[in-house]
Amino acid sequence: xxxxxxxxxxxxxxxxxxxxxxxxxxxxxxxxxxxxxxxxxxxxxxxxxxxxxxxxxxxxxxxxxxxxxxxxxxxxxxxxxxxxxxxxxxxxxxxxxxxxxxxxxxxxxxxxxxxxxxxxxxxxxxxxxxxxxxxxxxxxxxxxxxxxxxxxxxxxxxxxxxxxxxxxxxxxxxxxxxxxxxxxxxxxxxxxxxxxxxxxxxxxxxxxxxxxxxxxxxxxxxxxxxxxxxxxxxxxxxxxxxxxxxxxxxxxxxxxxxxxxxxxxxxxxxxxxxxxxxxxxxxxxxxxxxxxxxxxxxxxxxxxxxxxxxxxxxxxxxx
Numbered sequence: 193x194x195x196x197x198x199x200x201x202x203x204x205x206x207x208x209x210x211x212x213x214x215x216x217x218x219x220x221x222x223x224x225x226x227x228x229x230x231x232x233x234x235x236x237x238x239x240x241x242x243x244x245x246x247x248x249x250x251x252x253x254x255x256x257x258x259x260x261x262x263x264x265x266x267x268x269x270x271x272x273x274x275x276x277x278x279x280x281x282x283x284x285x286x287x288x289x290x291x292x293x294x295x296x297x298x299x300x301x302x303x304x305x306x307x308x309x310x311x312x313x314x315x316x317x318x319x320x321x322x323x324x325x326x327x328x329x330x331x332x333x334x335x336x337x338x339x340x341x342x343x344x345x346x347x348x349x350x351x352x353x354x355x356x357x358x359x360x361x362x363x364x365x366x367x368x369x370x371x372x373x374x375x376x377x378x379x380x381x382x383x384x385x386x387x388x389x390x391x392x393x394x395x396x397x398x399x400x401x402x403x404x405x406x407x408x409x410x411x412x413x414x415x416x417x418x419x420x421x422x423x424x425x426x427x428x429x430x431x432x433x434x435x436x437x438x439x440x441x442x443x444x445x446x447x448x449x450x451x452x453x454x455x456x457x458x459x460x461x462x463x464x465x466x467x468x469x470x471x472x473x474x475x476x477x478x479x480x481x482x483x484x485x486x487x488x489x490x491x492x493x494x495x496x497x498x499x500x501x502x503x504x505x506x507x508x509x510x511x
Contacts, residue, residue, distance in 0.1 A: 281310075302352075360389060367394075368390075410445075423442065469506070
């Protein structure tokens with residue numbers, strides 16, 4: 193039989209080639225088995241080290257429960273397994289939300305002292321849907337709380353008493369649900385003030401108060417806003433009342449001739465304040481007998497019943 197140039201018979205050559213092929217296949221099989229082993233030992237996309245998103249409930253927030261396939265196998269470290277529930281605390285909120293806690297601390301009112309973050313925001317994204325509460329969740333009971341569009345005035349719930357107030361009759365109606373006494377006073381004491389919106393004198397912000405001089409000229413140049421309030425109450429400005437120690441100069445700012453006459457008089461009336469005789473309310477005018485009783489005989493008083501017939505003007509008294 194003829195031999196191949198390599199020295200092998202043709203059958204021997206075929207067997208040698210077959211053995212090479214079998215060796216290559218065996219090596220490839222071992223490589224595939226090794227790759228599969230390595231792949232099985234690596235973490236998958238469902239690795240328990242990726243914490244599920246928390247869901248807030250009540251005043252704490254808990255992580256969503258793990259599925260059965262995600263539970264830690266016996267003997268695994270519980271810290272790595274993530275099976276323990278994660279609770280959010282109020283102190284956690286400011287880790288992401290730095291502006292709102294600062295606003296609450298500065299001007300939160302009862303939103304600072306009576307409730308916590310997690311008592312209003314009872315759920316958290318991405319799984320929670322009630323992340324922003326309705327005002328009515330806490331506030332109710334009729335009157336003011338029946339008004340619509342709370343955020344029209346209380347624009348920022350974290351600073352609830354910093355109000356943005358529009359100059360409108362609708363806003364005034366809202367004011368009167370809390371300040372009913374002021375509305376009643378304006379109604380019982382009609383004046384031009386009664387015709388105005390509350391926000392004309394209390395503009396833009398709650399508790400803002402315009403000074404009288406922003407609309408009115410004072411009776412005298414020396415008068416201040418505090419002097420105006422000695423006689424005029426803003427919600428009943430024509431019902432003029434005053435204390436017993438009100439400065440007579442304030443009376444003289446309207447009644448200047450009478451005050452000058454009294455100042456020039458030499459009787460005891462000169463030493464009395466205006467409010468001593470004209471007590472409590474304008475225009476109180478006392479009777480002479482309120483102080484002097486009946487200094488003359490009954491016959492004389494019968495003949496001259498009007499004291500001023502003889503004594504003239506009380507502010508320029510003649511003895």
